[in-house]
Amino acid sequence: MIPELNTDNKVVGTKQVKRALLNDKAKTVYLAEDADSKIKNEITTMAEEKQVPIVYVESMEKLGKSCKIDVNAATAALLK
Template sequence: MIEELSSSKKVVGTKQTKRAIQSDEVKVVFVAKDADAQVVNDVIETCEQKGIELVYVDSKMGLGKACGIDVSAASAAVLK
């Protein structure tokens, strides 16, 4: 499932992910298990309210690498 991030149109980072969710552009959201709760709680709650698929990954660093960036990421989303 996380392989989708490398080949699909995506947004990386919590601010961009929130913006994409609000615009109804998101197919699936990935959240790092080690991300600070206060950073990702809003993303998680909004996904649950809108019925958007939510996938948890082990680490921020792993999520960043899956997105093709050299830094960690708390959340990312695959766009429709």
């Protein structure tokens, strides 16, 4: 479990994380190591461009559970 993600001030899912990055609202991005390589490349590039730190999580299952959702999650972000 990732205690930082036990907050309401987050978004979960690739689409929402991309939106948060585009709007400069993401403080930290969490990325599952077993996520699809296309998603990993997209999110990594966007986060690096916006200078947002990336925390890698070992699996989508672990990231989903840390976000308190019942499904796997490829990405999540804490908001500013």
